[in-house]
Amino acid sequence: MDDRRVCPSCKSELALSEFYKEKTNRFGIRAYCKKCTKEKFHKYYELNKEKIYKKTREYIASHLSQHKASQLRYRELNRDRINKKSSEKRIGTDRSKEKLARRSRENKRLFLFTEQDWKDVVLEFGGRCAYCCKKAKLTKDHYIPLSHPSGDTIPGNIVPACLSCNSSKIDKSPMYWVEEKFGVDRLDEIQEILTRVRNKHYDRVIDAQFNHLGIERPIFG
Ligand SMILES: [Zn+2]
Ligand SMILES: [Zn+2]
Numbered sequence: 001m002d003d004r005r006v007c008p009s010c011k012s013e014l015a016l017s018e019f020y021k022e023k024t025n026r027f028g029i030r031a032y033c034k035k036c037t038k039e040k041f042h043k044y045y046e047l048n049k050e051k052i053y054k055k056t057r058e059y060i061a062s063h064l065s066q067h068k069a070s071q072l073r074y075r076e077l078n079r080d081r082i083n084k085k086s087s088e089k090r091i092g093t094d095r096s097k098e099k100l101a102r103r104s105r106e107n108k109r110l111f112l113f114t115e116q117d118w119k120d121v122v123l124e125f126g127g128r129c130a131y132c133c134k135k136a137k138l139t140k141d142h143y144i145p146l147s148h149p150s151g152d153t154i155p156g157n158i159v160p161a162c163l164s165c166n167s168s169k170i171d172k173s174p175m176y177w178v179e180e181k182f183g184v185d186r187l188d189e190i191q192e193i194l195t196r197v198r199n200k201h202y203d204r205v206i207d208a209q210f211n212h213l214g215i216e217r218p219i220f221g
Contacts, residue, residue, distance in 0.1 A: 007033035009040075038199070041206055049149045052213045053108065096140065100153055103146055110152040110212040112205060113140075117155045120200075124193050129162040131169070131182055131190070136162035143194060145171045154205050156198030159190070 006013045009032045019029040020037060030037060045052075097115075104111035118140065128135055130143075141161035144150045151157065161169070169177055178187045198205070210216065 005029070007031070007036055009033070009036040038202055038206075045206070045209060046150065052215060053149060055213075055215065100140060104153045107146045107151065109146055110154060110209055112208045113153045113155065113158055117201070118158070121155065121158060121197055122160045124197055125160050128160070129165055130159035130193075131161055131165040131178060131186070133186075134162055136164075139163060139166045141166045141169065143174050143190075145174075147171050152209070154208075155201040156194050156205065159194070 003016055004013050005016065005019060005027070007019075012033065014033050016029060018033050018035075020034055021028060022030045025031070032040065100113070101111050122138060126133075127138075129138065130141070138160035139162070140158050142151050142153065143157050143159050146153075174190075175187065178190060
């Protein structure tokens with residue numbers, strides 16, 4: 001059959017639409033299916049995160065003077081426009097978003113989270129706190145905390161949490177904390193929802209993650 005291929009990783013025979021296009025490959029598609037490609041990317045990223053961060057920091061440090069100089073030059077050339085833009089920006093910004101972006105920057109984590117992402121994840125959790133399931137004022141909580149190398153501000157890691165859960169969870173590992181407080185079933189439900197959210201935004205997020213780390217996205221399959 002011409003319109004189906006077997007993925008060498010999961011051995012399933014799948015329609016061509018289940019493979020990413022890759023012009024330089026034989027048949028114009030990647031060898032591994034979309035699902036396997038995603039899994040491999042994710043594993044690679046998670047396994048190499050610390051190493052990748054270290055590499056990026058070294059790169060930034062060695063290019064810093066150069067980077068600063070070009071930034072200064074840019075500012076000098078575009079001063080009026082920049083001033084106007086930032087004062088416009090200041091008028092209509094959401095404070096909590098600003099705070100989140102700053103904390104992400106300080107922790108060198110990726111910030112890629114729009115108001116639409118927030119509305120979507122609140123909807124996914126039925127407008128309730130992801131942990132205790134109560135209807136309350138919802139805050140943006142990092143499921144994996146910012147202090148952890150995987151604590152990015154991205155779809156799939158931000159969950160709606162009531163103030164009480166948010167402040168009692170703080171920097172704790174989500175798995176142990178949720179299981180201890182709300183049971184293993186709730187933990188499974190949360191993980192399932194977050195996996196769904198993550199898959200929905202997969203390409204956008206993984207591209208940004210590699211971009212953020214300053215390395216090219218590796219090609220698998
Ligand atoms: Zn596969
Ligand atoms: Zn709660």
